[in-house]
Amino acid sequence: MSEANGPVTVGDGRYELIGHLGSGGMGDVLEARDVRLNRRVALKFLGAGRLTGAAPGSERFARARELFVREGHTMARVDHTYVATIYDCDVGGDDPFIVMEHVDGRPLAEYVGSDPLLLEQTVRWSGQIAEGLAAAHREGVVHRDIKPANILITHDSSEVRIIDFGLARFADATESHTDMGTPLYRSPERCRFESGDERSDLYSLGCVMYEMVTGWPPFGDRRSDAAALAKAHQHQLPVRPGQQVPDVPEALDDLVMSLLAKNPADRPRNARAVVRAVQEVERVLEAVAETRRRGPGDDSPQIDAGITERIRGTEKRVRRLLLQFGAAHVETCAARAELAELTGESGDERGAVELYERLGRDCQRHYGPHDRRALDAFENMTRWTEGGYEM
Template sequence: MRGPHQERTRVGRDGRFELVEHVGSGGFGHVWRARDSVLAREVALKFLALDRLVGRRPNPERLAIVRDRFARESLIAAKVDSAYVARIYDCDIDGDEPFLVMEYVDGRPLSDYLGSRPLPLARTCRWSRQIAQGLAAAHDRSVVHRDIKPVNVLVREADSDVRIVDFGLSRFVDATETHSEAGTPLYMSPERCRAEPGDERSDLYSLGCVMYEMVTGWPPFGDEHAEAFALARAHEEQLPMRPGQAAGVPAPLDDLIMALLAKEPRQRPDNARVVVRAIAEVERLLGDTGPESSPEEGPADGAHRAGTGFADRLSAAELNVRHLTTQHGRDHHLVITARMELADLTGRSGDTRGAADLYDRIGRDCDDWYGPGNSLALDAFEGMARWVVARGTTGSQRTS
């Protein structure tokens, strides 16, 4: 498998691709940022780990079969056309290593945004809808991903939109007859856990797992340290705690996630376009149900409220934070101010939990950068306290 310190700088027919930077490694192989000398554009090259797929001493006939299958699967995946799917431009071979030529996405994986805390609801809905739209475009072409997970969703630096990567690779791995079944146990559907091929609704189950983690801060079952067998049993037999038990998750979003996590494929939404419409309806409820509210007042009736176009304002505020961070660095006072404005905007949309979490992160960062007791840190923790109070007020209104 091509390592990160490869001596050669050009690969492909006639040295078409110049290797620029090793981006990362994974179960399928290595990824490089490269320059296409023919079309004068940046691309990503994904080299496949043949030793995983065909063994360390494959015979020539076996290699030829795998290469042909790789070319066929690449051709199928290349037909997917969506703004939310990283395009596959070509496939090639360098020595014994086949590689994909893909759209280069300048951004970070969704997994970098996940942790022990939920994401703000507006961001959760936006990214979930975009993933569903990408899946819908793929499923229209009868292309199933089979390994939807946070590391296979990249968030672009330029506009904070997502791109799904690795379409076609899981199907290719499944077809190699090496017993190295593709998929990630934390996000694998019950039927895939049973080694069944699965279909479009398997992707929807995995999307449900990713959405669950976005709104709660943790996957529906286990963590990255859990045994694969135990995770498979959980996906097949257990029901996760409803995400709506975490305060602040709207009932329609809670119901949608639980529907996506249904054990039987036929009990899940019919297709990805149904999911897109359901998320869009949640976004409408978040964005069009009433006037803005202050931290002291909270949402007037316990629902998520915001003015018309609030989702666009949140997106613009997020981009402003990213741009200022690029220009000045994370610890600049302009970045901190922009993050506080984003936190307040999040709270006024009705996501009081999200606002409190954002302020808490700002306070912790300021503590680390400037030391405990710094005025910016104190301002941030005061902002967190305001939205915690607003959240508690909202919760009491819901239960009264």
């Protein structure tokens, strides 16, 4: 690391450090600028000493460095839209690091953990995670640590970027099982400290999807005892998501439960099969939206309502207006109301109620309890609460 009365740099001056992005059991992540290519990147410092207890210069440290180089090469083979790109690795110093795409976004962990996500978000992000896993699995790369913290959601396009491919295997190989966190999303075989394979990633995806649908993981929470969680993953059947949250399409319910099968052979064959299953759920949601659009008794030919794309486009517009004007600006309010209505039309009545309620409360805070926009939002919330779509 170099300072010399100027910016702090690493990698023989190529990477200029900007700020701290996060820390975990496996190391620190720093934002940096690639001076040579003039682009923002993220540097993931593995902290081999933290993982292995090895001092720089020791034989154990050298072994950890060798494994890290191998994993860096493995991770770099995965080239896909929904997987964060690995650009480079630097293992010459005492603090090895990889250079990866800087993702301007937030981890999925900040979206889950309390309330269910909108169905459209759940289905969209589940499909993208499955596509990213399918691309990795084609290259023989297994993630082994799929969890909300390792899935970033971009700010500009609301798309998935999976990070930290291969790092769990690195931790396994360096005999560090203590800093990997509680096994909220680990497959039964990973809970037994087996290496796992592609279908282990699918089980973890099922855990993540379960949390997106219901608001909480299939077993326990972040305060739960690790041994109790591991036992539950191996022996306990979770309650079906649809028994806990209303309006969950049966196809989505079935897919989540199939991913959570204890025996890997009983899970979907591969990630591509999951992608196809998610596409089937999307078709179900489109059919619900089309039925609502046509109304009862309308036997005219079906027309694709394109509800998913309309929701995604409106969601992007809402994010842009939130950043530009704030939550209660007249344009933002109109876009938020449109998003809530589209969400209800898609078959996610619970999501529509939640979005209208948030909009109403924001308008009350900014404009007063009797503001027309707030009253309209609560009126529409009531309409969707009663399950009716009558305009």
